[in-house]
Amino acid sequence: MLNIDVIKVAELINRHVAGANAVAFLPEDTKKLDGSVTVEASKIFSVVEFLKTNSELPFNSLHVISGVDYLDHMEVCYMLTHYDPASPRDLILKVQLTDRVSPALDSIVRLFAAANFQEREVYDMFGIRFNNHPDLRRILCPDDWQGWPLRKDYVAQKDYNGMAVYPDSKMNFDDREFIVRQDMIKKAQQAKAQ
Amino acid sequence: MQTRWDIGEPEKPTINIETEQLKSELLTLNMGPQHPATHGVLRIEIWTDSEIVAHAIPHLGYLHRCMEKHSENLDFRGVIPFVDRLDYLASMSMEWTYVAAVEKMLGTEVPRRAELLRILTAELQRIGSHLMAFGTYALDLGAFSPFLYAFEEREKILRLFEEVSGARLLYNYIWVGGVWNDWTTEQLSRVSTFCDTMEEEAKKYHELVSLNKIFVQRTANVGVYSLQDCLDYGASGPVLRGSGLNWDLRKNVPYSLYPEFDFDVPVGTGELGQVGDCWNRYYVRMREVVESIKIIRQVLTKLEPGPVMGKVPKIIKLPKGEIYLRHECPRGELAFHLVSEGDAKQPYRLKVKSPCFTHVSMLPRVAPGQMIADFVATVGSIDIVLGEVDR
Amino acid sequence: MSTAVQDTNSFKEYFRGLFNGISTTVKGMWITFRYVWAVKPVSIEYPEVREVLPERARMRLFNDAQNCISCTQCAMACPVDCIYIASEKLPEGTEIKKTSNGQAIRLKLTQFTIDTALCCYCGLCTTVCPTECLTHSHDYEFSQYTIDGMKYDYLAADVIAWRDRIVKA
Numbered sequence: 001m002l003n004i005d006v007i008k009v010a011e012l013i014n015r016h017v018a019g020a021n022a023v024a025f026l027p028e029d030t031k032k033l034d035g036s037v038t039v040e041a042s043k044i045f046s047v048v049e050f051l052k053t054n055s056e057l058p059f060n061s062l063h064v065i066s067g068v069d070y071l072d073h074m075e076v077c078y079m080l081t082h083y084d085p086a087s088p089r090d091l092i093l094k095v096q097l098t099d100r101v102s103p104a105l106d107s108i109v110r111l112f113a114a115a116n117f118q119e120r121e122v123y124d125m126f127g128i129r130f131n132n133h134p135d136l137r138r139i140l141c142p143d144d145w146q147g148w149p150l151r152k153d154y155v156a157q158k159d160y161n162g163m164a165v166y167p168d169s170k171m172n173f174d175d176r177e178f179i180v181r182q183d184m185i186k187k188a189q190q191a192k193a194q
Numbered sequence: 195m196q197t198r199w200d201i202g203e204p205e206k207p208t209i210n211i212e213t214e215q216l217k218s219e220l221l222t223l224n225m226g227p228q229h230p231a232t233h234g235v236l237r238i239e240i241w242t243d244s245e246i247v248a249h250a251i252p253h254l255g256y257l258h259r260c261m262e263k264h265s266e267n268l269d270f271r272g273v274i275p276f277v278d279r280l281d282y283l284a285s286m287s288m289e290w291t292y293v294a295a296v297e298k299m300l301g302t303e304v305p306r307r308a309e310l311l312r313i314l315t316a317e318l319q320r321i322g323s324h325l326m327a328f329g330t331y332a333l334d335l336g337a338f339s340p341f342l343y344a345f346e347e348r349e350k351i352l353r354l355f356e357e358v359s360g361a362r363l364l365y366n367y368i369w370v371g372g373v374w375n376d377w378t379t380e381q382l383s384r385v386s387t388f389c390d391t392m393e394e395e396a397k398k399y400h401e402l403v404s405l406n407k408i409f410v411q412r413t414a415n416v417g418v419y420s421l422q423d424c425l426d427y428g429a430s431g432p433v434l435r436g437s438g439l440n441w442d443l444r445k446n447v448p449y450s451l452y453p454e455f456d457f458d459v460p461v462g463t464g465e466l467g468q469v470g471d472c473w474n475r476y477y478v479r480m481r482e483v484v485e486s487i488k489i490i491r492q493v494l495t496k497l498e499p500g501p502v503m504g505k506v507p508k509i510i511k512l513p514k515g516e517i518y519l520r521h522e523c524p525r526g527e528l529a530f531h532l533v534s535e536g537d538a539k540q541p542y543r544l545k546v547k548s549p550c551f552t553h554v555s556m557l558p559r560v561a562p563g564q565m566i567a568d569f570v571a572t573v574g575s576i577d578i579v580l581g582e583v584d585r
Numbered sequence: 586m587s588t589a590v591q592d593t594n595s596f597k598e599y600f601r602g603l604f605n606g607i608s609t610t611v612k613g614m615w616i617t618f619r620y621v622w623a624v625k626p627v628s629i630e631y632p633e634v635r636e637v638l639p640e641r642a643r644m645r646l647f648n649d650a651q652n653c654i655s656c657t658q659c660a661m662a663c664p665v666d667c668i669y670i671a672s673e674k675l676p677e678g679t680e681i682k683k684t685s686n687g688q689a690i691r692l693k694l695t696q697f698t699i700d701t702a703l704c705c706y707c708g709l710c711t712t713v714c715p716t717e718c719l720t721h722s723h724d725y726e727f728s729q730y731t732i733d734g735m736k737y738d739y740l741a742a743d744v745i746a747w748r749d750r751i752v753k754a
Binding site for chain 1 (some may be wrong): 258543
C-alpha cells in the first residue's frame with residue numbers, strides 16, 4: 001500500500017459521508033503490514049462515490065474486490081487506487097458483514113465498471129449478494145453449483161447434475177490414507193514430546 | 195448518475211416487420227472454449243448480426259483450478275509452484291510478486307545479487323512473454339512465420355531458465371529470501387549475446403509485422419479503449435499505456451532495485467491509427483522488449499559476486515495482518531492480497547488480482563459494432579492468459 | 586476499417602497506400618525468403634536426435650532407497666502430497682547402517698512410493714532431503730497405459746534394476 005495516511009482518509013470520510021462511521025486501522029509495524037479503513041456496510045456506495053469524486057484525495061480506479069471469511073464475520077476489501085504519476089496512492093477499504101445466511105451489499109458498478117466482474121467473483125466465492133448489480137451470476141463456478149467455495153466452513157456437494165463429485169474411481173486413496181497416517185505420526189510425536 | 199449499457203446482459207432484440215412477415219434476429223455464436231484465437235479456454239458468446247458483433251459475453255471458469263482455496267492449505271513455500279501456474283508464460287514475474295509479499299511481511303533482507311538476478315530473470319521473462327504475445331498475435335491475424343521467429347528467440351530464454359532453474363515453464367526459482375541457484379559467468383555472457391541478437395531481431399519484427407500495411411490495416415483504429423475506459427475498468431500494463439497514460443510501477447512507484455536503472459516507459463502515441471487501439475497496444479509491447487534489453491544490460495554491469503540467499507527461518511510464520519502488494523508483470527499489474535492469521539504456517543487468504551481478469555471484463559465494452567475478425571484482433575491485442583483469468 | 590476509407594479520399598493518398606502496401610509486403614516476403622538458404626534450421630528431429638538436458642533439469646524423481654533414513658521431510662514439503670513413505674522400527678539388536686554421507690539409518694523403510702501422475706516437478710522435496718538420496722533424474726519418457734502405473738515403488742526390484750537407466754550419470 002502506497003503513500004496513504006489511513007487516519008486522514010477516515011477523518012475525511014467521516015466529515016463528508018454521514019453515518020459512514022469510518023475507523024482507521026494502523027498496524028504496529030507499518031513497514032511490514034498494511035493499514036486499512038473500515039466503514040459501515042450500508043454506506044459503501046456513498047463512501048466509494050465520495051472517494052471517487054472528492055478533490056482532496058481522489059481515487060480514479062478500482063483494482064480488485066477481495067473477500068475474507070473470518071467465520072464470525074466476513075470482510076469485503078475494496079482496493080482503490082489512483083493512477084497518477086504525480087501522486088500515486090492506494091487504499092484498502094473494508095466493510096464487515098455479520099450475516100452469513102443472506103449477506104448483501106450495495107453494488108458499485110455504476111461508479112467503477114471494474115466492479116462488475118469483481119463483484120460477481122465475490123458473489124461466486126462468498127455468496128455475498130450485491131444489490132443493483134446488473135448481472136449477478138456465478139463467474140468461475142458453474143451456474144448451478146451449490147455452496148460458497150472460499151468460505152471457511154465450505155463442504156463440497158456430493159452430487160452435481162447426477163454426477164458424483166469426487167467419485168471413488170477417480171480418487172487417490174493412497175493419498176488420503178497417507179495423510180491420515182501422517183496425522184497419526186504427528187499426534188504420536190506430540191504425545192511423546194509432552 | 196449515468197447508466198452504462200454495456201454492463202449486464204441486455205434484452206435480445208427481435209425485429210418483426212409485419213407487412214412482409216420477415217423475422218430477423220441475432221445469431222448466437224460461441225467463440226471458444228476451444229478456439230485458437232482465444233489463447234486458451236475462454237468462451238465468448240457473441241450475438242452477431244451477419245458479420246457485425248452486437249454483443250459479446252465472456253464466460254469464464256473453464257480453467258478454474260481453485261488456486262486460492264488450495265493455497266489456504268499449503269505452507270508459504272508450497273504456494274510458489276501454484277503461483278507459477280497462474281500466468282504460465284510469465285512464471286518468474288508471478289513468483290517474484292508472491293515472494294515479495296511474503297518477504298515484506300516477514301521482514302527479510304534479500305542479498306543484492308539475488309535482487310539483481312530477480313530483475314534479470316523478470317526482464318528476460320518479460321521479453322519471452324512479449325515474444326509469445328507478438329507471435330500469437332500475428333498468428334491470430336493470419337501471419338504464420340512471425341510466430342516461428344518469435345519462438346526461436348523465446349527458446350533461448352527458456353533454455354537459459356532451464357539451465358539455471360531446472361524447468362522450462364514452471365520454474366520455482368525465486369524463493370523467499372533470494373533465488374534458488376546462482377548464474378554462472380558463462381550463462382551471463384550468453385544473456386549478453388542474446389541481448390545483441392534480440393535487438394537485431396526486434397528490428398526485423400518491426401519490418402516484418404509492425405509496419406506491414408496489411409497488419410496496420412487490420413489493427414489500427416480497431417478496438418479503441420479510451421483512457422477513461424481503462425481507468426473505469428482498472429486496466430493496467432500495456433493496455434493502460436497503449437491508451438496513453440504514462441504509468442509503470444517500475445518507474446512511478448519503484449520497488450526492488452528499479453530506481454537504480456535507467457529506462458523509458460513506452461506509451462501509445464497514435465503514430466498509426468489512434469491512441470488506445472490494437473496497433474498501439476501491440477507497439478507498446480514491442481518497444482518494451484527494447485527497454486527490457488536496456489535494463490538487462492545494466493544488470494550485467496552491476497552484478498558482483500555474492501550470496502544469493504538471505505537468512506530465512508526454516509518454517510515461515512508470518513505476523514497477523516494483511517498486505518496488498520503490486521508488481522508490474524508483462525501483462526499488467528499483478529497484486530496479491532495476503533492475509534495471515536498470526537503464527538500460522540499457511541496463508542489465511544491469498545487473493546490474486548490478475549490483470550488478465552480485468553482485461554477480459556473490458557471485452558464487452560468494445561465488441562458491439564465490430565466485425566468478428568476485428569474482435570479476434572482485439573482479443574489478441576489485450577494478450578490474455580487463461581490460467582491467470584480463471585486461477 | 587476507417588483507414589482504408591480515408592486513404593481513398595484522394596488519388597495521392599490512394600497511390601501512396603498502394604505503394605506502401607506493396608513495398609512493406611515485399612520487404613516482409615524478402616525477410617521470410619532469406620530463411621530458405623541463409624538461416625540454418627534450429628529444430629531437431631526428436632526421437633532420433635535428443636537434446637542434452639542441462640545438469641539441473643528436473644525430470645522424474647528417483648529415490649535411492651539404500652540411503653533413505655525415512656525422515657519424511659520430503660513428504661511434508663510436497664505441495665501436492667504425492668510421496669508416500671512408511672517405516673517401522675528396526676528390530677532390536679540389528680546393526681545400524683550408515684548412509685553415504687554418514688547419517689545413521691534408524692528406521693526400516695517399508696514403503697516409498699511416488700505418484701508421478703500427481704507430481705508437479707517443483708523440486709521442493711529434493712532440496713529438503715538431508716541425505717540427498719531423493720533426486721531428479723533425467724528420465725522424461727515414462728508414459729504408462731494406466732494411471733496406476735504412474736505410481737513408482739522405489740523399493741521394488743525392477744525400479745532398482747532401472748536405476749542405471751534413470752539416475753543421473
